Amino acid sequence: MENAKKFGMVIDLDKCTGCGACMVACMAENNIPFRADNTDKMLSISWMHVYKLNNRKLFPDYEECYLPRPCQHCEGHGGHSPCVSVCPATATDYDMDTGIVSQIYPRCFGCRYCMAACPYHVRQFNWWDPLWPDGMEKMLNPSVSVRMRGVVEKCSFCIQRYQQAKDRAYMEGRREIAEDEYQTACTQACPAGAIVFGDLNNPEHAVHQLAQPDPARHGHSKNPRAFRLLERLGTNTKIYYLSSREWVRKAGDNYLEGEFKSKAHS
Amino acid sequence: MKVDRRSFLSFILGGAAGTALSPLPWKLTDDFSIWSQNWPWTPVPQKGEISYVNSACTLCPGGCGISVKKVDERVIKIEGLKGHPVNDGGLCILGLAGAQLLYGATRIQTPIKKVNGRWQKLSWKEAITELAARLKELRAKGSAHTVACVAGSDRGTVPELFSRFLAVYGSPNFFRTPSIWDSYELALYLTQGTRSMAGFDIENADFILSFGSGLIEGWGSPGYMFRAKGLLRKNGGRMDQIESRLSKTAAKSDHWIAINPGTEGALALGLAYVIIKEGLYNQNFIDQYTTGFSDRKKRVIDGFPPEIVSKMTGISTGTIVALAKDFARARKPLAICGQGQGHLPGNLQEFLAVHTLNALVGNINQPGGVWAVPEPDYIDWPELEMDGVASEGLQQTRIDGAGSYRYPNARYLLHRLPQVVNASDESPVQVLFVVDANPVYSLQDTASVKKAFEKIPFVVSFSSYMNETTALADLVLPNHVFLERYEDVPVAYGFPKPIIGLARPAIEPLYNTRYVGDVVIQLAKELGHAIGAAFPWADYATCLEETLSDNWDTLVEEGYVVDAEFNGTDLADAFETDSAKFEFNNNEIRTLAGYNPVKAEGDEASYPLLLVPYDTMRLASGYVGSPPFLVKALEDTILTGSQVLVEVNPATAKQLGLSEGKTANLTTPKGAARVKVHLSNGIMPGVVAIPRGLGHTAYDKFLAGKGVNYNQLSSPVEDPASGHDAAWGIRAKLSRA
Amino acid sequence: MDSALIPKGVKRCPAWQFIMWIGANGAVLTWGVFALLLVYFKGLNQTNMNNAYGFALWIWADLAVIALGGGAFFTGFLRYIVGKDELKNIINYAVLIGFICYSSALMILGFDIGQPLRGWFIFWHANVHSMLTEVAFCLTAYFGVLAIEYAPLVFENRMIKKVPFFHNLSHNMHEIMAVFAATGAFLSFFHQGSLGGVPGVLFGRPFGFREGVLVWPWTFFLFTWSAAAAGPCFTILITKITEAVTRKKLVKDNVIDLLAKISGWMLFFYIIAKIGDTLYWANVTAPSKGSTFMDFYTSSSGSAYGLWILFAEIGVCGVLPALILIIPKLRKTQATLWLAVILAVIGLCLNRWVMVLQVLAIPVLTFESWFTYFPSWQEIATTILPVAYGVIMISTSYRYLPIFPQERELNPIDEPAAPPEVAESEPEPTDAGPEPELSPAES
Numbered sequence A: 001m002e003n004a005k006k007f008g009m010v011i012d013l014d015k016c017t018g019c020g021a022c023m024v025a026c027m028a029e030n031n032i033p034f035r036a037d038n039t040d041k042m043l044s045i046s047w048m049h050v051y052k053l054n055n056r057k058l059f060p061d062y063e064e065c066y067l068p069r070p071c072q073h074c075e076g077h078g079g080h081s082p083c084v085s086v087c088p089a090t091a092t093d094y095d096m097d098t099g100i101v102s103q104i105y106p107r108c109f110g111c112r113y114c115m116a117a118c119p120y121h122v123r124q125f126n127w128w129d130p131l132w133p134d135g136m137e138k139m140l141n142p143s144v145s146v147r148m149r150g151v152v153e154k155c156s157f158c159i160q161r162y163q164q165a166k167d168r169a170y171m172e173g174r175r176e177i178a179e180d181e182y183q184t185a186c187t188q189a190c191p192a193g194a195i196v197f198g199d200l201n202n203p204e205h206a207v208h209q210l211a212q213p214d215p216a217r218h219g220h221s222k223n224p225r226a227f228r229l230l231e232r233l234g235t236n237t238k239i240y241y242l243s244s245r246e247w248v249r250k251a252g253d254n255y256l257e258g259e260f261k262s263k264a265h266s
Numbered sequence B: 001m002k003v004d005r006r007s008f009l010s011f012i013l014g015g016a017a018g019t020a021l022s023p024l025p026w027k028l029t030d031d032f033s034i035w036s037q038n039w040p041w042t043p044v045p046q047k048g049e050i051s052y053v054n055s056a057c058t059l060c061p062g063g064c065g066i067s068v069k070k071v072d073e074r075v076i077k078i079e080g081l082k083g084h085p086v087n088d089g090g091l092c093i094l095g096l097a098g099a100q101l102l103y104g105a106t107r108i109q110t111p112i113k114k115v116n117g118r119w120q121k122l123s124w125k126e127a128i129t130e131l132a133a134r135l136k137e138l139r140a141k142g143s144a145h146t147v148a149c150v151a152g153s154d155r156g157t158v159p160e161l162f163s164r165f166l167a168v169y170g171s172p173n174f175f176r177t178p179s180i181w182d183s184y185e186l187a188l189y190l191t192q193g194t195r196s197m198a199g200f201d202i203e204n205a206d207f208i209l210s211f212g213s214g215l216i217e218g219w220g221s222p223g224y225m226f227r228a229k230g231l232l233r234k235n236g237g238r239m240d241q242i243e244s245r246l247s248k249t250a251a252k253s254d255h256w257i258a259i260n261p262g263t264e265g266a267l268a269l270g271l272a273y274v275i276i277k278e279g280l281y282n283q284n285f286i287d288q289y290t291t292g293f294s295d296r297k298k299r300v301i302d303g304f305p306p307e308i309v310s311k312m313t314g315i316s317t318g319t320i321v322a323l324a325k326d327f328a329r330a331r332k333p334l335a336i337c338g339q340g341q342g343h344l345p346g347n348l349q350e351f352l353a354v355h356t357l358n359a360l361v362g363n364i365n366q367p368g369g370v371w372a373v374p375e376p377d378y379i380d381w382p383e384l385e386m387d388g389v390a391s392e393g394l395q396q397t398r399i400d401g402a403g404s405y406r407y408p409n410a411r412y413l414l415h416r417l418p419q420v421v422n423a424s425d426e427s428p429v430q431v432l433f434v435v436d437a438n439p440v441y442s443l444q445d446t447a448s449v450k451k452a453f454e455k456i457p458f459v460v461s462f463s464s465y466m467n468e469t470t471a472l473a474d475l476v477l478p479n480h481v482f483l484e485r486y487e488d489v490p491v492a493y494g495f496p497k498p499i500i501g502l503a504r505p506a507i508e509p510l511y512n513t514r515y516v517g518d519v520v521i522q523l524a525k526e527l528g529h530a531i532g533a534a535f536p537w538a539d540y541a542t543c544l545e546e547t548l549s550d551n552w553d554t555l556v557e558e559g560y561v562v563d564a565e566f567n568g569t570d571l572a573d574a575f576e577t578d579s580a581k582f583e584f585n586n587n588e589i590r591t592l593a594g595y596n597p598v599k600a601e602g603d604e605a606s607y608p609l610l611l612v613p614y615d616t617m618r619l620a621s622g623y624v625g626s627p628p629f630l631v632k633a634l635e636d637t638i639l640t641g642s643q644v645l646v647e648v649n650p651a652t653a654k655q656l657g658l659s660e661g662k663t664a665n666l667t668t669p670k671g672a673a674r675v676k677v678h679l680s681n682g683i684m685p686g687v688v689a690i691p692r693g694l695g696h697t698a699y700d701k702f703l704a705g706k707g708v709n710y711n712q713l714s715s716p717v718e719d720p721a722s723g724h725d726a727a728w729g730i731r732a733k734l735s736r737a
Numbered sequence C: 001m002d003s004a005l006i007p008k009g010v011k012r013c014p015a016w017q018f019i020m021w022i023g024a025n026g027a028v029l030t031w032g033v034f035a036l037l038l039v040y041f042k043g044l045n046q047t048n049m050n051n052a053y054g055f056a057l058w059i060w061a062d063l064a065v066i067a068l069g070g071g072a073f074f075t076g077f078l079r080y081i082v083g084k085d086e087l088k089n090i091i092n093y094a095v096l097i098g099f100i101c102y103s104s105a106l107m108i109l110g111f112d113i114g115q116p117l118r119g120w121f122i123f124w125h126a127n128v129h130s131m132l133t134e135v136a137f138c139l140t141a142y143f144g145v146l147a148i149e150y151a152p153l154v155f156e157n158r159m160i161k162k163v164p165f166f167h168n169l170s171h172n173m174h175e176i177m178a179v180f181a182a183t184g185a186f187l188s189f190f191h192q193g194s195l196g197g198v199p200g201v202l203f204g205r206p207f208g209f210r211e212g213v214l215v216w217p218w219t220f221f222l223f224t225w226s227a228a229a230a231g232p233c234f235t236i237l238i239t240k241i242t243e244a245v246t247r248k249k250l251v252k253d254n255v256i257d258l259l260a261k262i263s264g265w266m267l268f269f270y271i272i273a274k275i276g277d278t279l280y281w282a283n284v285t286a287p288s289k290g291s292t293f294m295d296f297y298t299s300s301s302g303s304a305y306g307l308w309i310l311f312a313e314i315g316v317c318g319v320l321p322a323l324i325l326i327i328p329k330l331r332k333t334q335a336t337l338w339l340a341v342i343l344a345v346i347g348l349c350l351n352r353w354v355m356v357l358q359v360l361a362i363p364v365l366t367f368e369s370w371f372t373y374f375p376s377w378q379e380i381a382t383t384i385l386p387v388a389y390g391v392i393m394i395s396t397s398y399r400y401l402p403i404f405p406q407e408r409e410l411n412p413i414d415e416p417a418a419p420p421e422v423a424e425s426e427p428e429p430t431d432a433g434p435e436p437e438l439s440p441a442e443s
């Protein structure tokens, strides 16, 4: 598996405007259903969720930051992602060749153990039948299957785009796809250019250069602006966040008093 | 055969074993599994040929390029057009959800008219004949000027067809919906003498000083502003936001400076004071290209020392002085204004004060500065031949008084229309066309707008959707939606270069809808004579192609034409004022050069708080209603269930005995609403903020009945300087429910 | 009218009273079934679960009911493997309670999934690394064992016994019952443990996560241990309740006392282990994930999880009942015995609640807050359903099957000449031990 890819993202929180375009791009790409009332976010499905963080200070020292959260495609140690290992029906999988945590909807029987396992609230359950208002089912993307009530779903890194890119390359007699041939819908849509996607294992790719993963430390970033969510739990995620604000970087993980050391020199 | 217990048991056991070994259970199991995965009500999208159509988005005046993804004859997704000068592949949340508007449930599928309060279908021919008859009758009565049109824009072939129709028919009453661009246009006209659009070279600036503009919340061309803000950042530029609430723009700025709402102009003048006092202005620019500086200087120095400005704005003198110095010392400082997404024109004095800041630092028609972008000039139709009725009708003063003695500088004052209609015994508007606008939702003081619309005898809506205005119309002539039609997109608000886009049909019209352009042309032909003659084209497509003649091929191929080389006019020729210079002062400005804050309506004793609206990208608040994906993506700190949350500072809430999530009554002089309270340290004490774009009464279950429409609670306040609606908020009271 | 079915030598309430009793419980059962059907046909949106609370009341009920049913395997273990012979007088009832608990658990598991029609995927596409897979396999297998242990008891019914086939089957089953009991104990050890493993392996959830040995986190062992310790308390409690309701003494004190004593010592050592586990977790595990102990016990808004819950579980419902049960005088006093078994049962349920629901309530991301949940009526009804089912099962079994071997001895029927059609009329020697056919679970 020397040629194994490890797809991942770098999301620059200094650039992210919290506009939500990534959420909707994902909904449109991945046939995510909607309901009359989607305000209870714990009952609603959105593979990408934009969190609003704040520095917990009072007016006027108060600051906010937006944090888009797709699936973190946790590698754990050796592909032991929190959610994959617990699924009793092997309905979700860690692909050693791409680093993508996939979800096989027709196999999932809805026990929700994986939801309990994921500390990021990435995994979401189809509490209702996905129904589209008359006529609106016309905009469904045939490259992504529609999920049924009672199964769990989550961000797939738009795996269908990878398959399509691979198909195209194969037809053209190429073995490898270029960086820009496989880009996720949210990356492509982000009007602020906050999301960068690519192969973390490939030094040519922008994600690698920004994330600077340290293989000796389970991918911990050497970039002082970078952090990963809940890195201390050993989830070994593939989404790296950048921020020049210390409180934001600190909000990415839990720290005991005095434990957090700022890496940035700024 | 005798069946004893033993053989019976063997039979049962053997049978069971045999069945288990046969393919039957496995087959049944498999079928069962497949059945459980194929519920008939779960849709299965059909596969097909994938194709892309490059087009332009017309959902806002942003002018983004889009690439419409299709599978056979279905539009499945809208993506940003890579390489487009405005948005370069990125797309806003609304544009991304555009396909939901195409397939939306509230589309009007055929012409309809209201008979005894109920909708009735009719054919296009009947509809146009009926409308023409009514117009003929009015014209014969000498009431041609009582026909009016409200349009979302006055640029591009569709609005121009309407205003041309009105002119040759005999009415001066064409209206454009209000926005900050009314004030920007005027500020540029007064100081620079040009009828042009303000463009902002954000990406090449190095210090953006925004007086409440929602740079990343839909101000100007959202597609461009998002991208440009990113580039500004990349180049190490700074951005400061002056606003009473920590908007997303404020949150993404280097400094958020909270200001008493409605006093932004004072701050601009206070900064000018420091810049002038400290001699930090651009001497070269002032000397060579401006007049009236000394007069301006005197007014500023006399009226706006930091101490006074500090009192008005609530910002410390130290901050004012430091900000002024930083601004003036930046390489490419750029000041911008216009609240939020820019729905309300605002205080002209404020725009002049802010525009003047750019002049002080000489950042006009410069890279990284504010540009006067010429209005598109491709619409060059034959001169109109007016008949007597037309000439007579055009002599009448406009219903809103724009251009009259009282409002010499204003071009459109739509907010006055309801007031005038409601104040008259008989409606001065007998027939009203509404195109690409939803005034019953988007004008302030909804109740009075509604009353006026009910009073107007005949309202014709060209909307594709059953929105609030259309619900009050008498005749609906539905347009194709943007994915089904050709249309020129003549402008990207705030974009620093002249650009024309072309929307192209990605799909055959789904319903019995029709280009509004065609309807105007057919209506004119039906009326005949001079009116018919003014529209020599067979149909709208011909009109559009002829109009865009030089650019047509490029537009069809690329989707846009941009004057990439545009770098303004040589400063020596840039100003079309009498002095041919940038005028800090002239006869018109003389009366405007001071600063009088526009007060929020309501008395302080009964309404101790200030209610201000805010904009979010996750809601469409213009004439397009938010499609379901937007409402879905809305934060639960804005909407829970069908209740809107208003932002209140915890200190204010404590005084009012309110806590997070509590239901409260929000009352203003104009109305009352039930809201929920969201505590936020990102808002000034004493201010309550409410999102715009909710509280629709029309549309479907995904939007209707959710939250409160701010316009229902507010009312216009006339800017004495321009006549425009300068309201920025309204006084309010919040109490426990 | 049903007297032909009632075991000889015991007295039962009149049929009308029995029917009323069953009817009342049947009504509750019907309510539960109605909720269950709603859930089946409309889906899990009938619950108040959400994406944060993917596991909620039902999974707790599941864990709790299995733990409480642990009395069956542990009593079986003591009876057959350790050889505590006196326990033969309570083993039938332990088995019955276990059977009810496990069938309830399976039923709950059956509707607590989004796609009930695919429930069998857990076997078909089994992922051997998943604790839930282990639970499913062992649980199902052990339920089979319990069914086999319970079946002979059913065959002992006076009417059924008349069929020679069942009579023989029952007899043959007795002979191999020890094998099943041993298998059952082994299976139980694993699935009780796997249930502990369910939260224990969640390394993304610091409150649930535990280190351990090999693939098993400490919770694996703690769950087995606690089920073995408090499960018998539940058996005792139900026995005591049955005695109270029937107003009869059904099991001799020495039997109860023995079980209570063993239970007490188990609980005592369990609670020491639990305290050790808590201390290790609080001082080593949690801080290594950046959290302080108190981060998990805030009583801030939205959280019902204060320190009280820990004191309740370990102190009031752990140490206290353990002490009562190991001190002979207190154990032999009815009031304190009652108190101890009730507390132990509550403690066990509390533990399962905390290990499932508190794990999910706690925000792990620093920018989230505590998640709240309150079950819907459908969840409550379907959770009460097994209780009604259990009452009906016990009542029916008690009425028609020879559950309590010591009943006749303890409750001699002094009116020998009853009407001939009444079965109990045959006098029984009051001093004789139970006849073999009255203790079918034994060989």
Ligand SMILES: Nc1nc2c(c(=O)[nH]1)N[C@H]1C(S)=C(S)[C@@H](COP(=O)(O)OP(=O)(O)OC[C@H]3O[C@@H](n4cnc5c(=O)[nH]c(N)nc54)[C@H](O)[C@@H]3O)O[C@H]1N2
Residues within 6 Å of the ligand: A093, A095, A097, A098, A102, A103, A104, A156, A159, A160
């Ligand atoms: N979101 C989402 N998830 C999905 C799906 C989906 O459509 N969407 N689809 C689901 C379905 S149907 C499936 S089958 C799975 C597929 O899931 P995977 O089986 O993970 O699919 P592939 O990505 O094709 O990975 C197969 C790997 O095998 C490697 N390989 C190829 N040939 C050989 C060989 O000869 N020997 C060895 N050892 N390796 C080889 C390839 O390099 C490739 O990395 O994904 C499932 N997951």
Ligand SMILES: Nc1nc2c(c(=O)[nH]1)N[C@H]1C(S)=C(S)[C@@H](COP(=O)(O)OP(=O)(O)OC[C@H]3O[C@@H](n4cnc5c(=O)[nH]c(N)nc54)[C@H](O)[C@@H]3O)O[C@H]1N2
Residues within 6 Å of the ligand: A142, A143, A144, A145, A146, A163, A164, A166, A167, B037, B038, B039, B042, B044, B045, B046, B047
């Ligand atoms: N390049 C490349 N090609 C591959 C693969 C790869 O890894 N790389 N993987 C291969 C593998 S393993 C597989 S399984 C295939 C998968 O290939 P497909 O089977 O073509 O792909 P799916 O995306 O799984 O979707 C199947 C279709 O079924 C629809 N569908 C969803 N639910 C239902 C339903 O209830 N009823 C019906 N009738 N239709 C439904 C979906 O909307 C979708 O249109 O692709 C194969 N092709």
Ligand code: SF4
Residues within 6 Å of the ligand: A015, A016, A017, A018, A019, A020, A021, A022, A023, A050, A066, A068, A189, A190, A191, A192, A193, A194, A195
């Ligand atoms: S689209 Fe980009 S800027 Fe907008 S919320 Fe998503 S990541 Fe942030």
Ligand code: SF4
Residues within 6 Å of the ligand: A071, A072, A073, A074, A081, A082, A083, A084, A101, A117, A118, A119, A120, A121, A122, A123, A154, A235, C204
């Ligand atoms: S983020 Fe959650 S769902 Fe995604 S891989 Fe990690 S644990 Fe699994």
Ligand code: SF4
Residues within 6 Å of the ligand: A086, A087, A088, A089, A090, A091, A092, A107, A108, A109, A110, A111, A112, A113, A114, A115, A151, A152
């Ligand atoms: S809900 Fe589905 S994917 Fe998740 S653990 Fe259960 S079966 Fe696996």
Ligand code: SF4
Residues within 6 Å of the ligand: A025, A026, A027, A029, A030, A047, A048, A070, A071, A154, A155, A156, A157, A158, A184, A185, A186, A187
């Ligand atoms: S990577 Fe694809 S699936 Fe994941 S959030 Fe982005 S658009 Fe959605």
Ligand code: SF4
Residues within 6 Å of the ligand: B057, B058, B059, B060, B061, B062, B063, B064, B091, B092, B093, B094, B095, B096, B221, B222, B223
């Ligand atoms: S910014 Fe305006 S033009 Fe651009 S995609 Fe959004 S709605 Fe369309």
Ligand SMILES: [Mo]
Residues within 6 Å of the ligand: none
């Ligand atoms: Mo597959």
